[in-house]
Amino acid sequence: MAEHFDLVIIGTGAGGGTLVYALRNSGLRILLIERGDFLPQEPQNWQPAEVFDRRRYKPNETWYGADGKPFHPGVHYFVGGNTKVYGAALPRFRKEDFGAIEHEGGTSPAWPISYEDLEPYYARAEAIYLVHGAPGEDPTEPPRSGPFPYPPVSHEPYIDDLCDRLRRQGLHPFHLPMAIDLRAGGRCIRCKTCDGFPCQVLAKGESDVCCVRPALDSPNITLWTRTLARRLLTDATGRRIVAVEVERNGQKETVHADRFVVSCGAVNSALLLLRSANDKHPNGLVNSSGLVGRNYMVHNNTALMAVDPLRRNPTIFQKTMAVNDFYFRGPNFPYPMGNIQLLGKLQAGMLTAAQPLVPKSILQGMADRSVDWWVMSEDLPDPNNRVELRSDGRVVIHWKPNNLTAHRRLVEAAKEMMRTVGYRFIFIKPMGIETNSHQCGTLRFGTDPATSVLDPYCRAHDVENLWVVDSSFFPSSAAMNPALTIAAQALRVAEKISK
Numbered sequence: 108m109a110e111h112f113d114l115v116i117i118g119t120g121a122g123g124g125t126l127v128y129a130l131r132n133s134g135l136r137i138l139l140i141e142r143g144d145f146l147p148q149e150p151q152n153w154q155p156a157e158v159f160d161r162r163r164y165k166p167n168e169t170w171y172g173a174d175g176k177p178f179h180p181g182v183h184y185f186v187g188g189n190t191k192v193y194g195a196a197l198p199r200f201r202k203e204d205f206g207a208i209e210h211e212g213g214t215s216p217a218w219p220i221s222y223e224d225l226e227p228y229y230a231r232a233e234a235i236y237l238v239h240g241a242p243g244e245d246p247t248e249p250p251r252s253g254p255f256p257y258p259p260v261s262h263e264p265y266i267d268d269l270c271d272r273l274r275r276q277g278l279h280p281f282h283l284p285m286a287i288d289l290r291a292g293g294r295c296i297r298c299k300t301c302d303g304f305p306c307q308v309l310a311k312g313e314s315d316v317c318c319v320r321p322a323l324d325s326p327n328i329t330l331w332t333r334t335l336a337r338r339l340l341t342d343a344t345g346r347r348i349v350a351v352e353v354e355r356n357g358q359k360e361t362v363h364a365d366r367f368v369v370s371c372g373a374v375n376s377a378l379l380l381l382r383s384a385n386d387k388h389p390n391g392l393v394n395s396s397g398l399v400g401r402n403y404m405v406h407n408n409t410a411l412m413a414v415d416p417l418r419r420n421p422t423i424f425q426k427t428m429a430v431n432d433f434y435f436r437g438p439n440f441p442y443p444m445g446n447i448q449l450l451g452k453l454q455a456g457m458l459t460a461a462q463p464l465v466p467k468s469i470l471q472g473m474a475d476r477s478v479d480w481w482v483m484s485e486d487l488p489d490p491n492n493r494v495e496l497r498s499d500g501r502v503v504i505h506w507k508p509n510n511l512t513a514h515r516r517l518v519e520a521a522k523e524m525m526r527t528v529g530y531r532f533i534f535i536k537p538m539g540i541e542t543n544s545h546q547c548g549t550l551r552f553g554t555d556p557a558t559s560v561l562d563p564y565c566r567a568h569d570v571e572n573l574w575v576v577d578s579s580f581f582p583s584s585a586a587m588n589p590a591l592t593i594a595a596q597a598l599r600v601a602e603k604i605s606k
Contacts, residue, residue, distance in 0.1 A: 112138045112329075112364040114604065115351055117336045117379070120188020121593040122577035123370030124314030124322075128235065129601035131322040138362060139319070139328060140353065142335045143184035146191050146315075152307040153300040155454050164192060164305060170374075173505040178541040182372060186332060187315025189372070189544055190590060194302035194426060194451060195286040195311045197238050197591040199229050201434065202249035204585040211442040212510030213487045215583040219553045219563040222249055228595035236286040236312035236594065237293075244281035247431045260285045263422045266449070269478060270428055272528040283429040283448050284591075286312025297424040302451025331355060338383045339367065341570070345387025348573050366572045366604065370597075373403065373579045374494050374504070377549040381496040393550075393567040398560050400494035403506060404486040404548040404584040407445075407514040408538035411480040411521055412453065412473070413530035419475050425452040430524070434586065437516050444517040445484035445586035447524075453479045478530070482521050483545075484514035485586045494549055506540055545589055547578035564603045565596065576600050 113135040116123045127139050146164065151157040158164065166184050169177045185191045202222040208215040226249075233240075233256050240255035242248065259282035262270055273280045287301070287310055288294045294310035301311070309316050322328045334355040339348050350363045369376045377400040383392040391399045429448035437444040453474045487510050495503040522533050553559025556568035565580050567573040576597045578589050 110362070112136050112362065114138070114366045114368065115140065115362060115364040116368045116370060117351065118188060118370030118372070118376075118577065119186050119319050119330075120314050120370060120372065120577065121190055121590045122597050123368065124187060124190070124318040125232065125235065125594040125597035126368060126370065126576050126601050126604075127322045127328060128318035129598050130605055131325040131328055133327075133605040135327060135605065137328050138364065139322075139330045140334045140336055140351075141184075141186050141330065141332050143186065144332045146185040146187070146305050148307050148309070150307070152305040153298070155300075158304050170502045170504055172540050173503060178539075180374070181542055181544045182374075185315070186319055186330070187313050190311070190313040191305050191315060192303060193311075193313070193544065193590060194588075195313070196283050196426065196448060196588045197233065197236055197286045197312065198284045198429075198587045199249055200585045200587050200592050201247050203435065204583065204587070208443060210485065210487060210510050211440075211513045215485060215487055215585075218582050219559075225592070225595050225599065226250070226252055228598040229591065231598050232591055232594040233284075236317050236591070237288050237290065238284050238286050238312065238591070239282075239289055240284035241282040244279065245429075245431050246279055247434045248281075255284065257290060260287065260289060260424070260427045262427050263424065265420050265422045266425060266428055269528065273430065273524065276524065276527055278430055278432050278524065280428050280430050283427055285426065288312065299423045299452050299454065301424065302426050336371070336379055339369075339379065339392055339573070340383075341385060341387060341392070345385065346569075346571055348570055366574075368574045368576055368604070370575070370577045372577055373546040373549045374502070374543070376575055376577055376579045377494045378496055378502060380550070381494075388569070393560055393569040393573065395569050396557055396560055398490070398551065398558070400496075400549050401490040401492070402488035402548040402551055402582075403492045403494055403504065403546065404488055404581070405506065405543045406486050406545045406584055406586065407484040407508055407511060408542055408545075409482040409514070409518050410450065410536045410538065411482050411518065411525075412477045412534045413480070413525040414473055414477045414532040414534070415530050416476055416532065420452075420478060422452055425449050425479065433517055433520050437513075437520055440513070440516050442513055443485065443586070444513050444520065445482070447517070447521050448481050448483070450479040450481050453477060478525070480521060482514075482518050483586050484517050485510055486584050488548055488551070488583060504540060504543075545578075545584065547581040547584050547589055550575050550579035551582045552580040553582065565600050566603075574600060574604065
């Protein structure tokens with residue numbers, strides 16, 4: 108007879124990984140499913156040509172834009188999900204992000220929960236993921252019930268000097284909350300291959316290391332890798348999930364359980380539900396609202412490289428500072444603009460992937476003299492921005508960027524910020540549809556089943572024993588990195604599931 112579990116969790120990223128960690132001592136017999144395997148610790152982890160040029164850790168997968176053009180999505184299928192290669196920035200959303208906010212491009216809707224509802228879980232998630240930070244530096248910072256678990260990641264001298272010069276402009280640069288193991292005796296060596304790379308020494312605060320591996324110490328947790336969830340199967344009423352159909356080691360299997368959690372990422376969670384259509388759910392599972400796959404958001408992102416040709420930047424670990432002075436309003440602009448945060452130090456091998464025609468020596472010379480920023484603005488929900496599953500299995504992403512006036516204003520503010528402190532040459536690269544590491548919104552949560560897919564605890568309105576715990580539930584994207592908010596909500600949901 109097939110094995111029966113109390114709970115099946117599909118996906119091991121910031122949502123599924125945090126959830127299984129929170130439930131590891133609950134007594135529930137849990138099966139954790141991951142379509143990939145453990146990412147190997149190997150020299151190539153830290154080789155820019157392997158990671159960026161050869162896409163060593165990206166799947167051989169093609170999605171399509173609404174115009175029919177193919178692209179390779181920025182997703183990673185390993186234990187730990189995208190946290191295996193993320194930049195490890197784990198800020199909280201601002202308190203105001205949970206309410207309705209008027210933007211130049213439209214309204215960012217309110218969430219069905221408040222910042223206060225999530226704050227205790229933010230604090231717990233910061234402890235689990237080893238977050239280092241400094242309270243009180245950022246005027247937009249929301250109230251905290253306690254200090255950061257660990258002190259901030261210190262600036263190297265070049266960045267410390269830049270921070271002082273930005274303060275002289277009247278700005279409020281702050282230490283970016285970072286999830287890296289800089290504890291006494293910790294693994295982190297402050298290398299230059301953190302942002303966008305796997306960590307060869309397992310020093311990132313990531314789901315694999317901080318959550319999944321500790322959870323596997325429990326005899327009640329079973330992990331299946333290389334296992335792709337194909338469909339969720341309901342009973343005859345359509346009100347309960349009874350099993351998940353998977354492909355494992357080339358074979359189809361059906362796994363039964365009492366409860367199910369989908370944590371595959373905003374696109375793949377929506378695709379799983381669309382593939383699970385049946386006679387009771389003809390338009391996709393839990394899709395009575397018609398919103399499964401809709402309101403897809405990814406942030407408006409631009410990489411900015413400020414170059415001072417007369418001054419080398421010897422910084423190794425650069426990603427330590429951010430600026431939120433334009434988060435809620437800009438200079439001569441009454442609407443929110445967004446967040447500016449340092450990138451990990453760019454290297455020629457990383458730039459070659461984006462500028463293949465420029466000689467590597469020139470790119471290296473630029474990288475040696477640059478400061479590198481990520482400029483991020485809110486992408487507003489639009490039901491026409493959506494995930495579509497074609498009858499032939501093709502994945503189509505309908506995404507038309509919006510709120511672009513605010514983003515252009517933010518880019519200009521960032522450029523002016525750097526010109527004022529002496530950087531003569533500034534290069535920008537807007538990110539396109541393939542830059543979807545911050546994807547969210549495809550299964551929004553809310554109190555009304557007519558206008559949302561999930562309830563405030565991420566349980567599906569249409570099916571009583573199904574939860575979705577990843578960035579799918581976001582009603583808005585805010586303009587901050589999403590991983591800590593996913594993890595905090597996973598801890599909140601775990602308390603409900605364990606009762």
